[in-house]
Amino acid sequence: MDLKEHLDEIAHSGPEHLPVAERLATGRRAVRRRRVGAAAGLVAVVAVGGAAWSALPNEPATVVTAAGAPSPQPSPPSNPGRVAWPSQDSWAAIDGDGAVTLRPDVEVLGRFDDVAGGMPSVALDLQRGGEHRFVLLWVADNGVTSEIVEPASGALNEFVVRSQDVIDGGLPMAVGTGGDYASLPLVAYRNSSLYVVPGATIVRALPDPVPGWCGTWPSHAVEISYEGSRYFAALTEGNCGGSFGSAPAGQTLEEFVAAFASTQP
Structure with a gap:
């Protein structure tokens, strides 16, 4: 089973679900x-x-x-x-x-x-x-x-x-270093520099993608290639969260940044 x-x-039973x-x-x-x-x-x-x-x-x-x-x-x-x-x-x-x-x-x-x-x-x-x-x-x-x-x-x-x-860990986590860090699938900060897990490649990186996000901590939006798929991430070395997800077909890194910025205070 x-x-x-x-x-x-x-x-035994659950609520009716929406179409796929x-x-x-x-x-x-x-x-x-x-x-x-x-x-x-x-x-x-x-x-x-x-x-x-x-x-x-x-x-x-x-x-x-x-x-x-x-x-x-x-x-x-x-x-x-x-x-x-x-x-x-x-x-x-x-x-x-x-x-x-x-x-x-x-x-x-x-x-x-x-x-x-x-x-x-x-x-x-x-x-x-x-x-x-x-x-x-x-x-x-x-x-x-x-x-x-x-x-x-x-x-x-x-x-x-x-x-x-x-x-189950479908994507490997990249764990950052230092007192404050964000751990994301594939990408993290290590000593103020971007780090990706073995097999992942940073295609593009935009520094300081959201003005004022997380104070003076370094921050980036990145496009990552891993095992034939594209991913977008926004991360900062400070403890301010971030965003990660599969890159929709046709979406640009700038469009991802705009969507992420709209969620920030």
Whole structure:
């Protein structure tokens, strides 16, 4: 039995889903990673696919108890203490024990636990006000907490299945160095210089693509070639996030930069 069939069996049924073409049109994806460990301040946050969300304030949060199958459930109040949110705009967080914490007013419509083979992980169907998201959180052995976010479309188990390429490391991560760094697939900063993983090539690089982004830290927008495919990335050496995704046919690096700039405050 494959993963989708297993999740279907758990869930019994799911919401009607949109046609494939419409799902692809609306299925923008964000991935964020936060390194949590003894070395405080080593934080890497990335957004993959260009999805952008409104920033949330640092509010009190609620903790969610585990659930075996997706079902509507309220968010019980609690006092969770310090929470390592994947990013300021994250609706949910997970710790190394698998405990999930929610922002205030976030409602859990459905949930799958242990979706990332052997790692503390959860897939959540979340709603806050009029906004509806699918979120997948997992904690790797190296202490890095990752988050995949999509506008909700189709069924939660389908979201889990299409997220497996990210969880399984479909593209190699390029890890930067220094006290503040962003780790992205294929490209990162190392000592203020751009670095790509073996086999990847930077086709073009535009320095300082968004005026004022991340203060005085170096920043670039890059076009990358890897195994016959093109990718665009925006990254900075500072801890200000970034963007990464496949380059759509016909799109230029300048058009990617314009779209990314529109998501910045």
